[in-house]
Amino acid sequence: MSQYNKVADQVVEQVNTVSDAMRNLSEVEMVDIATAPRETVWEDGKVKLYHFTRETPATVKTPLLISYALVNRWEMMDLQPNRSFIRKLVSEGVDVYIIDWGYATRLDRYKTMEDYILGNINDCVDFLRKRHNVPNINLLGVCQGGTFSLIYSSLYPNKIKNLITLVTPVDFDNTEGLLFRWAKDMDVDAIVDGFGGIVPGDFLNTGFDLLKPMNKTRKYMALPETMKNKDTLMNFLRMERWVADSPSQAGEAYKKFIKDMYLHNKLKKGEFELGGKKVNLKNVKMPKLTIFAKDDHIVPPATTKPINDLIGSTDKELLEFPGGHIGVFVGARSQSSLTPKVAKWLADRD
Amino acid sequence: MSNPFDSIFDSQKKAFDYWTDFSKKTMSSFGQNGRKAADTPADLLKEYYEFQKSFFEEMTKVGDPKEVFEKSPGRFKNWIDVQTEFTERWLKLLKENTENQGFKMPEWDFANPMKNLGNSANDLNGWLKKSSDWLRDNVLSKMPPQMQGYYKDFSASYSDLYKYWESFTKLIQYGVTQKEIVEKYFSPDAYKDFVNKFMGFTNVGNPSEVLDNANKYFEQMIANASKFAPSAASVNDSWKKMMEQAAGNDLSPLFKGVLDMNTQLQHEIAPMFNIMGEGKEVKIIRLLKDIQFAYVAYVVKSADMQTKVYQAGTVALPTILKKYAEKYAQTQDLPDYKAFYSAYVNELENAIMVVLESGEYSILQNEVAKAGIAVKSKYDELIELMFSDLPFMMKSAADDIALENATLRRKLRALEERVSNLEEGTPIAESASNAVVMPETTPSVSAATEDTQDDLKRIEGIGPKIETILQDNGIKTFTELAKANVDFVKGLLETAGPRFRKHDPQTWAEQALLAAKGEWDKLQKWQEELKGGKVTN
Known part of the structure; x- marks a missing residue:
């Protein structure tokens, strides 16, 4: 009899699910991401600099430049309107700019880390120094973009007022994260050259998927539940759109990043060179906020935590976020505590 | 004001529209079956349309349909009876047609619908599958193409798994969990x-x-x-x-x-x-x-x-x-x-x-x-x-352009840095490009930017005046001079006035490099070969 009721319950549940999902799906017209109002203020080929427009004057006077990773797209920072890292920072009074790296193609196969850091980042920093008529600006680097920001701030310490890194690896001598382990066996030259000098985004995504091989399965198993609610359905679709939109990697920059960082851990050892110049992290003397995610399986905390020991800053802070690599941007706690904290940290040092 | 019939009419109207639409779709999918003409859905619908039409026409002659129904419950019952009869006939027809297509419809007992569900587990599974398929197709159309493949595969294997569910519940009930036996059920x-x-x-x-x-x-x-x-x-x-x-x-x-x-x-x-x-x-x-x-x-x-x-x-x-x-x-x-x-x-x-x-x-x-x-x-x-003989540009040909782009980017960056150094008068040591590659032992950038000064006059060709010009432009140490670009230094001399123009800074960087490394003997020997900073042949 109980088994019998279970069947009946299941039918009723399924009927409800289907009708809710039908309604919700029929209302989905387009899956919109990155909706915070913005303007393009500078561009150089595929690389663009966006300014997030604001209705009220910024309370933090120094502009903030965000350097996202080359892997995946910056839209993660403004994925859904009510959980947008960028919108929240803007509403907390920060004047926010972000670099859009664009989509590398085979014509970018010889684009180097020098081109990205000494070229694009430096150009954007100089542009903002002029635009705001300030000697130095605030810089926030995300993941690989954080590693770039650290390198940049070591080379041009006078141009950066305050530096923040989010889920940024600096100690690549790690065996806990699978990406770090697999990279050690990777024949990066053969792979990059075989792909014609440009590493497809799908190839990287396959690697990310394997870090938790059943994640996608779990996500899809929960889909009927997800579809019952319009908001959760939309957020699922937004995340799907973001994950699928994975740009290819410029070969030369990719090779150097894998070899110098993942294989030889040069930045931490003080052996990393950019444009023929050695990068000394001790040159980073400006105030520094280092944020890592406790359950990050892409950039494990152990790869991030040593940052503050390697730099020369005296005003430095290490902040643990309770969540994963992506939760830093879209988690509920990101909105309620992390972003306000970042804004306050900047305001205190303005 | 509110009339109890309003809502009834409204829902009847909606149900009728939906019904008509659904019947038409059903007809189009089942219609080609070559059934006898007497009882096809089309005939049934036609008959029903005609009945409805004549019924309402007759009623409107008497007065407003709502009022007629209110005043005459007999007519209302008649109307409901006809609709019920139609529903039953329609369902019967649908059942026959679907069974012709190999899909078994449950025997619906409207008084107790759940009772019949348990007796027709196969129909239930079929229905569950159908609804899942509907969801899958509709969610797929909203997903990015790359993810569609994953989800399609996933949902196919997930519904495949349902086949094994009955066996698995038996295994759990009987406590049979040895790998060899489990593999007989799930190969x-x-x-x-x-x-x-x-x-x-x-x-x-x-x-x-x-x-x-x-x-x-x-x-x-x-x-x-x-x-x-x-x-x-x-x-x-x-x-x-x-x-x-x-x-x-x-x-x-x-x-x-x-x-x-x-x-x-x-x-x-x-x-x-x-x-x-x-x-x-x-x-x-x-x-x-x-x-x-x-x-x-x-x-x-x-x-x-x-x-x-x-x-x-x-x-x-x-x-x-x-x-x-x-x-x-x-x-x-x-x-x-x-x-x-x-x-x-x-x-x-x-x-x-x-x-x-x-x-x-x-x-x-x-x-x-x-x-x-x-x-x-x-x-x-x-x-x-x-395809090499066809008039396409090949991917590998684009690599040449890419390489050229890369070279141009590097050159452009070097030029931009020199321009900005000239504009801002910042120490040339900031310049990363065109710099002489320094040996490991030389001081790093941070050391070079500290407030130290070397006696630049020890370089053959530099006198007190030129030393001041260099110092004013941020070149204060041997290291900074070693890193300074020749063209940049030439530019400084040119702008300083005609009498400095004749000085050739060609060897200054190399001399400064020796000085920075403290190799004074080597420097002196070389300086003897130089006259006024010019290389003698």
Whole structure:
């Protein structure tokens, strides 16, 4: 009899699910991401600099430049309107700019880390120094973009007022994260050259998927539940759109990043060179906020935590976020505590 | 004001519209069955339409239908009876038609619908599957194309799993969880299929069979290689066909022009094909061999890698069955479908992670990637070779442009830095490009920017005046001078006035480098060879 009721319950549940999902799906017209109002203020080929427009004057006077990773797209920072890292920072009074790296193609196969850091980042920093008529600006680097920001701030310490890194690896001598382990066996030259000098985004995504091989399965198993609610359905679709939109990697920059960082851990050892110049992290003397995610399986905390020991800053802070690599941007706690904290940290040092 | 019939009429109207629409769809999908004319859905609908029409026409003669119904309950009952009769006939017809299509409809007892569900489990499954399919198709259309493939595979294997659900509940009830027996219900092949879809693997299948087929295929290709260096005539034909297809029926004048031009081009290059054919064939054969070897390596290594993953995962199902069997023995409670598979997927992941974390897997994964990418890159080469005589720009040709771009970017950056240094008067040591590469022992940038000063007059060619000019422009130490660009220093002398122009700073950087390294003996010796800073021949 109980088994019998279970069947009946299941039918009723399924009927409800289907009708809710039908309604919700029929209302989905387009899956919109990155909706915070913005303007393009500078561009150089595929690389663009966006300014997030604001209705009220910024309370933090120094502009903030965000350097996202080359892997995946910056839209993660403004994925859904009510959980947008960028919108929240803007509403907390920060004047926010972000670099859009664009989509590398085979014509970018010889684009180097020098081109990205000494070229694009430096150009954007100089542009903002002029635009705001300030000697130095605030810089926030995300993941690989954080590693770039650290390198940049070591080379041009006078141009950066305050530096923040989010889920940024600096100690690549790690065996806990699978990406770090697999990279050690990777024949990066053969792979990059075989792909014609440009590493497809799908190839990287396959690697990310394997870090938790059943994640996608779990996500899809929960889909009927997800579809019952319009908001959760939309957020699922937004995340799907973001994950699928994975740009290819410029070969030369990719090779150097894998070899110098993942294989030889040069930045931490003080052996990393950019444009023929050695990068000394001790040159980073400006105030520094280092944020890592406790359950990050892409950039494990152990790869991030040593940052503050390697730099020369005296005003430095290490902040643990309770969540994963992506939760830093879209988690509920990101909105309620992390972003306000970042804004306050900047305001205190303005 | 509010009339109880308003809502009834409204819902009747909606139901009727929906019904009509649905019936039309049903008719169109079942209509071609060659049934006897008397009782087709179309006839039934027609009859019903006519009845409704005449019924309402008659009523409106008497007065407002709502009022008529209110005043005369008999008429209302009559109307409802007719509708009920129609519904029953319609359902009966639908049932017959669906059964003709091999889909069994449940015997609906409207008084107690749940009663009948239990008696027709197959129909229930069919219905569950149908609704799941509906959801799948609709959610798919909103997902990015790349993710559609994953989700399609996933949902297919997830609904496949439902077939095994009954067996699994029996195994749990009887406490039978040994791996060998479980495999009789959930075969290794079905399991592999399941893992492949969930992991996104391309199933290699039986490697020796795959390799046999692949080798045969490649041998055939190689034997036919002459076909791959196509004759001019066949290229002309297929090229023209391709363009025409692309143009479709709507040949715009512009497109027609392009088409004509290409036809002409093909005509022009035809003789070239005849001349170049031989060399091309040989190259094609060599590439095909390369692809064959890379492909064989890819298959063998993929099979090896997949086997490792499969083997690791085989323990998961018996483990989970055992867990629920033990629970059932105590509480007589069976898990529900979702909870069971959720637990299984977690267990499977834990088991597979052990393999993914091993050094052996890491090496294998890299080799699989390398072999797979080698197949791709050789194939790209083959395609380029085959079409190399056509008027396309090849990907590899674009590499030259990419290289040139890279060089230009570097040069541009160096120039920009020099300009900004000149504008801002910042120490030239900030400049990263065009700098003399310093040996390991020289002070780093930070040391150079500290407020120290060297006696620059120790450089042959620099007097007190020039030293001041350099210092004013941020060159205060030997290191900074060593790094300074010659053109930049020349520029400083030029702007300082005519009498400084004759000084040639060509050797200053190299002299400064020796000074910075403290190699004074070497410097002195060299300075003796110099006169006024100019190299003597």
